[in-house]
Amino acid sequence: xxxxxKSSIGRKYAMALSAFFLMFFLLQHFAIxxxxxxxxxxxxxxxxxxxxxxxxxxxxxxxxxxxxxxxFVMGFIxxxxxxxxxxxxxxxxxxxxxxxxxxxxxxxxxLAILAFLVLHFIDxxxxxxxxxxxxxxxxxxxxxxxxxRYYEELVHKFVNPLRVGAYVAAFIFLSLHxxxxxxxxxxxxGATSMRKEKLQLFGKAYAILIPLGFIFIALFHxxxx
Amino acid sequence: MNLTLKIWRQPNxxxxxxxxxxxxxxxxxxxxxxxxxxxxxxxxxxxxxxPVAFDHDCREGICGMCSMFINGEAHGPDRGVTTCQLHMRMxxxxxxxxxxxxxxxxxxxxxxxxxxxxxxxxxxxxxGYISVNTSGNTQDANAIPISKHAADEAMDAATCIGCGACVxxxxxxxxxxxxxxxxxxxxxxxxxxxxxxxxxxxxxxQMDLEGFGNCSNTGACEIECPKGISLENIARMNREYLMANxxx
Numbered sequence: 001x002x003x004x005x006k007s008s009i010g011r012k013y014a015m016a017l018s019a020f021f022l023m024f025f026l027l028q029h030f031a032i033x034x035x036x037x038x039x040x041x042x043x044x045x046x047x048x049x050x051x052x053x054x055x056x057x058x059x060x061x062x063x064x065x066x067x068x069x070x071x072f073v074m075g076f077i078x079x080x081x082x083x084x085x086x087x088x089x090x091x092x093x094x095x096x097x098x099x100x101x102x103x104x105x106x107x108x109x110x111l112a113i114l115a116f117l118v119l120h121f122i123d124x125x126x127x128x129x130x131x132x133x134x135x136x137x138x139x140x141x142x143x144x145x146x147x148x149r150y151y152e153e154l155v156h157k158f159v160n161p162l163r164v165g166a167y168v169a170a171f172i173f174l175s176l177h178x179x180x181x182x183x184x185x186x187x188x189x190g191a192t193s194m195r196k197e198k199l200q201l202f203g204k205a206y207a208i209l210i211p212l213g214f215i216f217i218a219l220f221h222x223x224x225x
Numbered sequence: 226m227n228l229t230l231k232i233w234r235q236p237n238x239x240x241x242x243x244x245x246x247x248x249x250x251x252x253x254x255x256x257x258x259x260x261x262x263x264x265x266x267x268x269x270x271x272x273x274x275x276p277v278a279f280d281h282d283c284r285e286g287i288c289g290m291c292s293m294f295i296n297g298e299a300h301g302p303d304r305g306v307t308t309c310q311l312h313m314r315m316x317x318x319x320x321x322x323x324x325x326x327x328x329x330x331x332x333x334x335x336x337x338x339x340x341x342x343x344x345x346x347x348x349x350x351x352x353g354y355i356s357v358n359t360s361g362n363t364q365d366a367n368a369i370p371i372s373k374h375a376a377d378e379a380m381d382a383a384t385c386i387g388c389g390a391c392v393x394x395x396x397x398x399x400x401x402x403x404x405x406x407x408x409x410x411x412x413x414x415x416x417x418x419x420x421x422x423x424x425x426x427x428x429x430x431q432m433d434l435e436g437f438g439n440c441s442n443t444g445a446c447e448i449e450c451p452k453g454i455s456l457e458n459i460a461r462m463n464r465e466y467l468m469a470n471x472x473x
Contacts, residue, residue, distance in 0.1 A: 004466075078439050082439055086330060086396075086438070090325055091231070092325070093297045097297065098298065104443055184442040187459070192460060
């Protein structure tokens with residue numbers, strides 16, 4: 001199977017598999033974050049569970065990091081190879097006549113998402129790792145010990161309008177990436193049912209509703225606190 | 226109609242090319258695009274200039290020889306046709322038409338608008354066939370029942386004329402629609418199943434070796450294909466390739 005993943009089709013499968021994992025992760029991330037709108041307590045409980053449960057921390061989190069890094073690195077490698085497959089560009093190329101803007105610009109929407117992830121890691125992931133694994137505080141409690149810290153930290157991040165703006169812009173790029181990426185992953189994985197309207201429709205709904213939900217969460221906390 | 230043509234001129238594979246402007250007059254809207262090119266070449270020959278080299282053969286849309294990237298699209302703006310079946314009625318009087326060769330590292334320019342598509346031949350040689358051994362007791366192909374659905378799908382895949390419009394249109398210069406069609410054509414039929422594992426592995430290996438890009442599922446190939454070869458063939462090739470590697 002080593003040769004398989006070095007082949008063009010093997011890499012398509014690998015990109016699709018990492019995409020499936022990332023899309024599933026995105027769904028569960030949204031499911032937990034939306035709790036912050038309806039119930040801060042439920043959000044705190046879910047965050048504490050995800051942040052301290054061993055299977056999440058030591059199994060799923062490393063898989064997630066590998067998935068993210070692999071998807072980006074392989075995306076860049078494939079883009080470089082693909083550009084090399086046409087050394088001389090066309091003087092006139094009417095790409096809009098036969099394909100969507102989203103499908104032709106996955107590298108740019110991907111780069112925007114990567115830039116967002118850097119900000120997101122600085123905002124949440126690095127402080128979280130610092131608190132838990134460097135300072136050794138696994139309690140999940142606020143400094144004064146008065147309840148969990150997760151909801152407070154989340155709300156605090158969405159005070160700055162510039163950060164909220166960056167998050168909204170990033171989720172628009174995420175939506176554009178998913179608009180092509182969702183169906184593309186199924187096509188790469190060899191799915192025949194992708195031709196059927198229902199799955200196409202589900203992909204479009206996912207690509208719009210999930211990023212829109214994240215935008216709603218960011219705006220909700222910005223305007224309510 | 227009177228037209229301005231911007232055409233890629235390149236004397237040979239070693240020399241750098243450039244876009245050159247030409248004027249053609251009194252072009253009938255009923256002419257095919259290649260007939261318009263013939264008119265231009267007659268003008269050039271009469272003036273003592275080198276005519277524009279372009280590929281053509283049957284001029285009835287079945288040989289896959291004519292190519293040309295016209296106004297940013299393989300075989301021009303019409304759908305489901307090759308350049309020989311593209312008619313000048315698709316353009317307006319006074320239009321400027323940009324004409325370039327199919328561009329891909331695996332399709333090097335030989336001269337002007339003529340490209341070397343022998344990479345497709347080498348992919349076909351790697352597995353795009355069935356071995357019919359005449360042992361004396363070979364079963365008549367017509368005696369093996371095939372479902373109507375499979376027969377139709379195999380026939381649809383077999384309509385690929387190997388023109389290379391898929392490669393030319395793909396932003397990655399990927400040949401996966403072509404290879405997908407050739408793999409599918411045999412994978413769907415019992416006669417093709419015998420060598421299915423080796424076929425898909427060898428054809429994909431040759432495709433990668435030729436320097437084509439990776440498919441990113443934009444669907445441009447399917448839209449520009451003069452024979453309407455479906456993306457479903459790429460999905461089928463992917464499944465065939467996965468299963469071939471799992472079986473190893």
